Amino acid sequence: MADTADSDREGAQVSGGEEALQPIVVPGRNCWKIAPARSAAVVVDAANYYHLIQEVMSKAKERILILGWDFDTRISLEPEKGKHAETLGQFFLRLAKTNPARDIDILKWSFGAKKQFLHPGAVWMLWRWERTKAIDFRYDSAHPAGCSHHQKIVVIDDCFAVCGGIDMSTARWDTPEHLDDDPNRRLPNGKLYTPWHDVTMLLAGPVAGALAELGRDRWAVATESELPRLSDKHEELWPDDLTVQFENVDVAIARTRAEYREVEEVREIEMLYLDMIAAAKRFIYLENQYFTSPKIAAAVANRMEEANPPEIVMVMPRQAHGWLEQMAMDAARVQLTRAIGKVDPNNRFRIYVPVTQGGNDIYVHAKVAIVDDRFLRVGSSNLNNRSLGLDSECDVIIDAALEANRDTPADIARVRTRLLAEHLGVDEQTFADAFARHDSLIDAIEALRGKGKTLDLLDLIKPGPFDKFIAENELLDPENAEGFLDPISERGLRKRWHSIRRWRGFRRRRQTA
Template sequence: MQLLEETTGRHEFQLAQAAVRLPGGSLLRPGQNCWRVDRADRASILIDGAPYFACLEAALRRAQRSILIIGWDFDGSIRLRPDVSAEESPPLGPLLRSLVEAKPDLEIRVLVWSIAVVHAPGAPGPLIFGAEWQDHPRLQVKLDTHHPLYAAHHQKIVCIDDALAFVGGMDLTVERWDTHRHACDDPFRLKDDGNIYEPVHDLQMAVDGEAARSVAEVGYGRWKLATGEELSPAPPERATPWPEDLGAEFVNMPVAIARTYPAWGDQPATQEAAALTQDALSAARKSIYIEAQYMTSPRIGDVLEQRLADPDGPEIVVIQTHESHGWAEELVMGTNRDRLIRRLRKCDHYDRLRVYYPVIPNGAGGECQVLIHSKLIIVDDVFLRIGSSNLNNRSMGLDSECDLAIEATTEEECRTIAFLRHRLLAEHLETQPEIFAEVLEGAGGSVIRAIDQLNTRERGLRVFGAMADEGPDAPAPGTSLLDPLEPFEPLSLFRRRRTDI
C-alpha cells in the first residue's frame, strides 16, 4: 500500500509539473488546483496579529447584515486591541453582542471545530455551555462536528456582509496577538494566568468584491454541513465594511480560492490546495520563499528535491517554527521536519537551500524563538499563496482548509509580491524592506546571499541544526497514524473483508 501511494504521488507530481510548464499558460486552473478565480476590487496582506485584529475590529463595527466567523478555535474573552483601554476595545464576545443589539438587521454566526474544546488553547466552557454574551436570538455559536475521526476543521475565515473576507492562519483565540517587534517581554501579550506567551508571527489576506462573495459561499457551505441550516447571501450594501485605514496592495485582482475537504458522508474529497501548492513549487525558476508552521510532507519533499536537483533551479528559503509543543507535535511534526530538512540537504548539490527559524534577544544575554504560524508561499515574485494549509500530510487531505492565491500578470503586481517578501524578511532580520531590496539587488538577486549579508544582529534568523547534522531522513514510525493523508475508518477493514468473501 505504501509503495502504491508513493508511486501515485510521483505520477501526480509529474502530471502537475507538465501542466504548469505549458508555455504562456496560467498556473491557476479552476476545477483542478483551485475552486474558483474571482476578482477582488481590493486585496491586502496583514502581517502579524496586531494589524489584522485592529483591521478586523474596524470592519466588524461597519457590518450591517452578516458576520460569519469560521475557525479552528474561538475565544470571546480576547481583546482585538489589548494595547488600548477596554472601553475603547472590549472583549470580542461582548463586542459582537453590542453590535447585534445596536443593528437590528445584523446576524452573527460563529462556527468552531468541535474538538477545540479539548485540543485548542481557548477556554472550552463558553463553547460548550455558552456565555452571557451569546444569549441573543441573532447571535449563534455552533460546534462543527462534521469531520472524520481525528480530523480538524482548520479554516480561518471571517466574512462581513458578503463584501469583505479575511482568510489566513489566524484564529480569533488566545495567544495570537503580536506586533512586528515580537518582543520577548511584551506586557500586552498575556495569558490568562498573567504570564507572557511567546512571540508569534502570522498572516491574513483581506479581499472584497466577487472574491469576498465566493469566500462567503465557502463559509455558508461549511455552516450548512455543520448545522443543516441553509444561508442566503446578504444583499449588497452601499457602505463597504472595508476598513478606512487599510490600503489596497492589489487592485482589480483575480484571486484563486483553494480548499481541502476529506471525503466524509455526502461530502466528496477536495484537494485543490495541495494541488495548487505542488503546481506552484514545481513551476519555480528563480526563488521559492516559504513560511510554515509545519513542513513535513513527503510530497512537498518530492517537489523541492526535484527543484534542487535542477542545475538551473530556484533558491529555496524556508522559515519554520523551531520548538514544538507537546509530545505528539514533537514526535511527528518536529521529528519529521528535521528528517525532511536532512533529505533536502543531501540533494542540495548547488547550495541553494536554507531553512531558518527567527529569534529575538531576551535582554538577558539569551534569545527566545518566534513561533511561525503563517502558511505562506511566494514563487518567483509571480505567485503568492496565504491561507490555513500547513505543508504536512493532514493539511493535504484530512483537515478542512482554505487558501487564497494571487498570480501576477503585470510588472507592478510582481513588484508588490516581491515587496511583501522583502517586508517579511526585513521583519525577521530587523531591517527595512527598502534596505533588503537594495542588498538583494547588490547580491545579484540571490535571496540567500542577501540574508547572509543582513543576518548579523541579535535579532535574526538561525539555521536549523538538521541542516548540518546526520540522522534519518525518512518519515518517522507512526507518521501514518499521527499525521495521516486521509480519514481513518476503523470499520473499513471489516467492509473490505466482507467484500472479499
C-alpha cells in the first residue's frame, strides 16, 4: 500500500476530534472479547493470501487449525507455477511428512466439504489423508437444519491467525488485477471461472490465542472431542514478504451462532452492524456479497432521513451465484434498496458493481466495513439474515476509539484507498487525491469512474413474481433457525422492515424528548 503524505493527511482529517469518540465495540454487547495484536494486516484477493498462508503454515511447529465453509483438496495455492504447482492435498501431505509431530486439524461445513466425494481424485486424496496420522479432517454438522458453518479461520501454533472471507476452495484464487482471461483462474476440471474479489486479515499475538479458543470450542461442539491447548513458547510467526499495517493494536472479535443443543445463540455481529451504522458521522464503506437484512436496511433508512446523513457506499456483485440465491437474495436487495431510496432524497446511499477492463463482472465475496476511517471490520459475515442469526460467523475489528488504537485512522484510510483504487483501476495516490479534493466518497468515485476496470452503478432490475414471492417471504433467508418452519403469514421483508423502522423511530423520539 502507498505510504504517502497525502494518505496520512487523509486519515488525520477523518480522525479529528478523536478524543471525543467513544468505542463502537463493547464486549458483551456487540463483540465477544477484545485482545491485543502485535501485528495485523489486511490482505486483498486470494492469490496474495494463498501465497502468504502457505509460507506461514510451512513454519508451524505444533498445530495448523483450519475452520471453513468450503474446502477442496484439488486446488493449488499457487496455480501460476503451472505443472510445478502442488495441490492443496499434496501440500498438506508434504507438511505431514516433513514434521509428523505437527497436527493439521481441519473442520469444514459438512455439506460443502462432502461435495468432494463426487470427484474420484478428491476421494483418493481424502483417503490418503485418512491414513496420515498428522492430518485430522472432520465435518461440522453441529447446527440447526438449514444453517451452516460459515467462519473462515486459520490458527497456527496459537500465535498467528487469519479471519476473513477467503476459503481454501475452488473458484477463489484471483489477483487484484482481475484479468478478463487469466489462464491461472481455472477449476480443477480445467474450465475458466469468473473474476473473484475477496479480503481477509492476518493477525499475530494474543488475539490469535483468542481465535484459537474459538476454534477449539467449535471443534468440541462439532466433533465431541477436545483439541489440547498448546504451549505459549512459540516464536511469533509472520510472513517474510508482508508489511505489517497495524502494530500493537487491540482487536475485537464478533460472532454469530445459532442456538443448538447446549450451545446458546449469539448475535453480536447483528448488533455490531446496527451500532456501526448508528455511529457513522461522515461515511460507511462496505464490501459485501449480499444485502437482504430488513434490520440493516431499516437502520440505513433511518440514517438517510436525517438532515445531514453519512454517505453509505456498498460494493457488491451484480448477481448472486446460483439460481436459488439469485431469486432469494437479488430480489430482496432490489426491494430494500428501493425502500431506502424513498427516504434518501440526496442519493447518499449507493451500490456499485466492480467490472474488469473488458467490462465483465467481478464477483464480490469480501465482507469489509470501514466507518469514518476510525473503524475497520473484516470477516465472514454477510448483510443477510443468515449471517446475523443462523450461520456460525466471525469478524475481527479495529476500532480507533480504543486507547491502543488512537493512531490507526491513517492506516485504516489506506486500506479503504487500496480497495477503491483497485476497483476503479487507478493507483492509490490518484484515489487519495480525489477523496481529499472532493471530501466525499461518492464524489471521488464518480469523478474516477470511466471505461475499462471501474465501478458500475447497480441497475435495480425489477424481480419477477416468483423471485418476489421467495424474497418477500424470506423462504431461503429467515431471521433465525426456527424461521424455516414459520408459517408464511408470520414471515416477510415488509413486516421486519416496518417493525424495526417503528422501533428505531420510537427510540429516536425518546432520545430527543
